[in-house]
Amino acid sequence: MPSFAFNGKTIETDDEGYLQILDNWNKEIAEYLAKEEGITLTEKHWELIEWVRDYFFKFQVAPAIKSLIKEVGKLENLPDKKEANKFIYELFPEGPAKQLAKIAGLPKPTGCV
Amino acid sequence: MPDVSGTKRITDVGPHDYHDFLHPVIKNNYGKWKYHEILSPAHMVHVSEAGDKIYSVRVGSPRLVSGFFIRDLCDLADKYTGGYLRFTTRNNVEFLLDKEENIEPLMNDIKKLNLPLGGIGNVVANIVHTQGWIHCHTAASDASGVTKALMDDLYEYYIDAKLPAKVRIAFACCLNMCGAVHCSDIAVLGIHRRPPKLVPDKIINLCEIPSTIASCPTNAIRPDTYNGKPNVKLIEEACVFCGNCFTVCSGMPISDPLNDGVSIWVGGKVSNARTKPSFSKLAVPYLENDPPRWPKVVEAVKTILDAYKNGAEKGERVGEWIERIGWPKFFNITGFKFTKYHIDDFRLGEATMNYSAQVRQ
Numbered sequence: 001m002p003s004f005a006f007n008g009k010t011i012e013t014d015d016e017g018y019l020q021i022l023d024n025w026n027k028e029i030a031e032y033l034a035k036e037e038g039i040t041l042t043e044k045h046w047e048l049i050e051w052v053r054d055y056f057f058k059f060q061v062a063p064a065i066k067s068l069i070k071e072v073g074k075l076e077n078l079p080d081k082k083e084a085n086k087f088i089y090e091l092f093p094e095g096p097a098k099q100l101a102k103i104a105g106l107p108k109p110t111g112c113v
Numbered sequence: 114m115p116d117v118s119g120t121k122r123i124t125d126v127g128p129h130d131y132h133d134f135l136h137p138v139i140k141n142n143y144g145k146w147k148y149h150e151i152l153s154p155a156h157m158v159h160v161s162e163a164g165d166k167i168y169s170v171r172v173g174s175p176r177l178v179s180g181f182f183i184r185d186l187c188d189l190a191d192k193y194t195g196g197y198l199r200f201t202t203r204n205n206v207e208f209l210l211d212k213e214e215n216i217e218p219l220m221n222d223i224k225k226l227n228l229p230l231g232g233i234g235n236v237v238a239n240i241v242h243t244q245g246w247i248h249c250h251t252a253a254s255d256a257s258g259v260t261k262a263l264m265d266d267l268y269e270y271y272i273d274a275k276l277p278a279k280v281r282i283a284f285a286c287c288l289n290m291c292g293a294v295h296c297s298d299i300a301v302l303g304i305h306r307r308p309p310k311l312v313p314d315k316i317i318n319l320c321e322i323p324s325t326i327a328s329c330p331t332n333a334i335r336p337d338t339y340n341g342k343p344n345v346k347l348i349e350e351a352c353v354f355c356g357n358c359f360t361v362c363s364g365m366p367i368s369d370p371l372n373d374g375v376s377i378w379v380g381g382k383v384s385n386a387r388t389k390p391s392f393s394k395l396a397v398p399y400l401e402n403d404p405p406r407w408p409k410v411v412e413a414v415k416t417i418l419d420a421y422k423n424g425a426e427k428g429e430r431v432g433e434w435i436e437r438i439g440w441p442k443f444f445n446i447t448g449f450k451f452t453k454y455h456i457d458d459f460r461l462g463e464a465t466m467n468y469s470a471q472v473r474q
Binding site: 014020021022059062107108110 | 317319320321322323324328361
């Protein structure tokens, strides 16, 4: 199983880089995972990461892309769905739901993006 | 590689328009064809209303191919066909030529590469198969291994048209079926026979609980708690061993080296020539996995094919032949046992039009 060393601890991931154990996640690891993805985390990223973690521990499922876009619309005051979609793709260019779940340390979502 | 740094990646553009890749003769005569003629099991000609002719030379491919193999094919295409070739739905390669004099040298070069020429007309077509152990996580059997063993044995029927009608063989390594086993003359289908084994620690860490529950077609997966955390439980009697849950949740492995195996189905077809299209029906409920050559599967398929070859009238597909002689006689001739597994007792069958006390149709 692939893994990486972090602060003297071995963190296991799957082949695509998703954490194998939920409790291993912390903010430093999120920074590290984001760097691996080529993303520098900003305030906006953190807002979404915290929201998606809250959502997961409430419902045990990563949010559908539709509700993610809705939330972004609310947070960023973007009433137009297309604008919100564009905004979130700028934050997570390789597919928002998957990259967001990966950086937030959640299981790989079953959806497509 | 071209330097793409600094440029923005464009995605979501969709596939390229296929008209750009058509052979000029096909492009000029699109939708205006008069007739086609099978010249040999390896090549045929299509003639257009304007009198243009296009020849196809068909070659078998193993479906999972290497880059070297593709390069060999492309070299041949560059040399003889102006670069035009296509892959058929059953993984054959077809070279498209407008010059008749190129057919002979092309075939000679193909023979030099030891590739099989054939697959047109009343033959056993190339087997369409799924990923198997090479790639798939739900596979109950290997795909390319069984296919290779089968095709080695049926090679004579591929290169030579010796059968009453065409016979399509398909292989799918699980019942979710990337292969066309529901409607092939002879179909080999990998089956699981035990429910998935739950690994609660993995399920907590790796799975979305609601998606896992929703993935089950028979509602056999129910919510549960484990060490105070949300988890799932499985009602084993309701499980139909489909493996959908393992696709969304890697904490529920279904593969079982002891109990997985294959089943054989017969009599499906897609065409509506003579009789309406039909689904395949169960012939052999279970044969164990027996790598690397699967002798029992090969023997069973050979039995069906021989019985069909000896019994069918010209132009009759496997399904039509069995319907004519009757299913009891089919089991008599082939020597397969009729078991309880041949009776359709699916408990959710009452919700479909398929529910009856009849033998599985």
